[in-house]
Amino acid sequence: MASEQPRIAIVIPARYGSTRLPGKPLADIAGKPMIQHVYERALEVAGVSTVVVATDDQRVADAVTQFGGKFVMTSADHPSGTDRLAEVMQHVDADVYINLQGDEPLVRPGDIETLAAGMASDVSVQIGTLCHAIDGQEANNPNTVKVVLAANGNALYFSRSPIPYPRDAQFAQFLKHVGVYAYRRQVLAEYSSLEQPMMEGAEKLEQLRLMYAGYRIRAYQVEPTGPGVDTPECLEEVRAIISGLGRPAKPSLADIRLVITDVDGVLTDGGIFYDGSGECLKRFHVRDGMGMRMLEENGVRVAVLSGRDSATLRKRVADLGIELCQFGVKDKLAACESLIAQAGVTAAQTVCIGDDSIDLPAFAACGMSYAVADAPSYVKAASTNVLATAGGHGAFRELADAILTAQGKASVLSTASGYAKVMAKMAQ
Template sequence: MSESQRVVLVIPARYGSSRLPGKPLADLLGKPMVQWVYEKAQQVPSASQVVVATDDGRIVEAVRRFGGNVILTSSDHPSGTDRLVEVMEQVDADVYINLQGDEPLVRPDDVERLAQGMLADSATDVGTLYHAIEPEEAQNPNAVKVVLGHQGNALYFSRSPIPYPRELEHHPGYFKHVGVYAYRKGVLKAYSSLPASSLEQTEQLEQLRLLSAGMRIRGFEVEPTGPGVDTPECLQKVRAILAGEPYVLVSPLARIKLLITDVDGVLTDGGIYYDATGECMKRFHVRDGLGIRLLEESGIRVAVLSGRDSATLRKRVADLGITLCAFGVKDKETACYRLMEEAGFTAEQTACIGDDSIDLPAFSACGLSYAVADAPIYVKQQASGGVLTLAGGQGALRELADAILVAHGKADVFNSAVGFNAVAGGVTQ
C-alpha cells in the first residue's frame, strides 16, 4: 500500500453512558471491551494505524496497559465524528475509519471491505456499512434504516421504516445502517464547518448533515452483524457469545414491578369530547382495562399519572380498582418518584408508557419507558424500552401488559382458561 493511501482506524471511546456508565471498560472475559475492539481493528489488513480516542483518563490508562495507542481528546465533542476531527489534527491519513468502541463483535473482514471500497473509488466522500433486516426490526426507531441508489450511494437515512411499503410485491426490503464510517481527510476538515441541517436535527442522525451538504455516502453490504453493547442485557449477551456459551435472553421486563401509565393518548385515543352540559368525555379501550387488572391480580402494580383531572377520569380509575394515581400533575418526573415511593419500588423496577413530549420527564425517571405506535418520532427516540405496535387507545397498554406477564412467566393468565379463571374474581374491563 502506498504512502498516499494511508488508512487509520479510530475508536472513539466515551466513558459517560446513560444506560451503561464506563462502557468501554466493561469486563469481557478478563479484558476491557475497548481492548476487544482494538484487537479486532489490528486484524484489518489495510489499517496503517489503530488509535483509541477518549475523553477520560481511566480509558487512557486501560489502553496503555494493553499496549494500545490512545489520544486524550476534549470532553465537549457532541459526536464521535467531532472527536475524529480532533484526532485528524494529530494523526495523518488519507482515509479515517470510525470504528465504534461498543462493538466487540465487529468483523475485521467487514472493515476491510469498507477500506478497500474507499481506496478503489476516490470519488466516494464517505463510506459506511449496511445489511438486510426483517420488517419487524425496521419498525424500531433505534435501528437506523438506509435506502440506496443504483450505484450504492445512500439516498436517505431514517429512524422510520423506509421505503414505505405501499406495494409489498415491489418492496426491495429494509436495510439497517451499521454505524461504521470511513471519511476522506477533506471531508473531516469540512465537517465542523458544515451547518447542522433541519433533517439532522429532526432525525438526530449526524450523517444527514453530510447528505444535506451534497456529499456522497457509499454503502457496502455485509452479513448481519452481532449485537453492540448498549445495556447491561446486551453486555451479558455479548459476553456469552464471546465465551461460546448459549445465551438465554432475560427480558428487562422481568424486573418490572410497577407500570406507570399516562391517560390521554395512551389509555384513550387522545380525543376530548364534550357532551351538551360541557362535561368532558373520553373513549377508553376495554382491553387496556383488562390488561391493568391482569397485572394487578398477578402482583404487578399499575399507577395512573395524568396532567388532567376530571370526574370522568376518576370514575374510570375507580372502576378499574387502581389506587396508585396522580391527577392534574405538572411535574411528571417528581410524580413518578412519589408513586414509586408509595408503591415501594425503585426506578429500575418501574416502567412507564407515554405518547407525547409531556411524558418525557416520566421517561427519564423510570428504568424502562415505552411509546405508543402513534407517538411523534422524537418521543419514540427517547423510549428506552422501545415502541409498541399498537396506538394509544387501541390496546397499546394491553400489548405492554401481556409482554410484562410473559416476562414474569405468567402468560397463562391471558392465554389459558385455567390461568384466567385463577384471577378472574378480581378482573374487570
C-alpha cells in the same frame, strides 16, 4: 498498471464520560477493558496500516498503554465524533480513516474489511458505511437508525423514522445503519467548515450534514451485527456472549401474560373535555376495547393504570370487565409491581404501553415496553419498542393483535370460526 492501495487507518473514539454508562471504555469484559476488545478486533482487519484510540481522558490512555496499544489525546470540546476524527488526522497520516466506535466489542473484522475494500476499489466513493436488514418492529424503534439506498448502494437518506414509509402493510424491507464510517482525507479536512442543516438538528444524525453538503455516502450490506454497549443491560448481554454463555433470551410477546396500559394518550387521544357540570369526558377507541377482551379471553390479563381518576374512566373499565386497575396513581413503578403480583406473573411476562414521561417508571418495572406512535422522542427512546399507531386511534389494539399473533392465536382475529370461540364475551 494496478492503482496503489490506499493507506487505511482505523481510529477508535473512546470517551470516558458516557451519560448512561460512565467509564464505558474501561468496563471489564472477560478480564479485559472493553476498549481492548475493540482494539484487538481492529488489528485483525487485513490491509490496515494503523490502529489508534482517540480519547480525551488520561485513564483511557493509560489503559491503552497497558495493553500495548496506540492512542492520540484529543480535545474534550469536539461537538461530534467526526470532528474528533479530523483532529486525529493531524497526527496520523493516511488516505482513508475508518471510524470504529469504542463500544462495539463484538465487531466483526470481516465487516470492516468489506468497508475498506469498498473504499479501495472505487475512488469515487467519498464516505463509506455499513448496514443490514431488520424487521418492521425494529424499524419502528427511533434508537435504530434506518437508511434507504439507491441502486448503486449510495445512501438516499438516514432517519430515526421507519423509511420507506410502509403504506402497503406487506412491505417489510428495512435497512439498519451500522455506525461505522470510512472517510477520505479530504472529506475530514472540510467537515468542520460544513453548515449544520435543519435535518441534522431534527434527527440528531451528523451524517446528514455531509449529505446536505452534497457528499455521497456508499453503504455496504453485511449480516446482522451483535449488540453494542449503550446501557448497563447491553453490557451484561455482551459479557455473556464473549464469556461463551450465549446471548441471553430477551422477553418476547409470545411469553406475555400481562399487559399494563396507561389511559390518557394511549386509550384516549389525550384530549380532556368537561361538560357543564364539570364532568370529565374522554374519547375511547372501540377497537382497543375489543383488543382487551380478546387478550383476557385468551389467557393474557389486562391492567389499567392511570394517574387520573374519574367516574368516566371507572365506567369504561367496568364496561370492559377489566378487574386489574389502579387510578389516581403517583408512583407507577410501585403500582406496576403491585399489579404484576396481583396477576401472579413475573416482570419478564409483563408489557407496558405508555405515551409520556409519567410512564417511564412503569417501563422500568416491566420486561417489555411500548410507546405509542405520537409519544415524545425521549419516551420512545426509553421504550423497548414503538407502535405504528397513535394513542386513542387503536394503539392498544395493535399491540393486542401482535401478542395474539405471537402466541399462535391469530385465528381469533382473522377467521369467523376463531372469533366464534370468544364472541359471547366480547365487548367494545
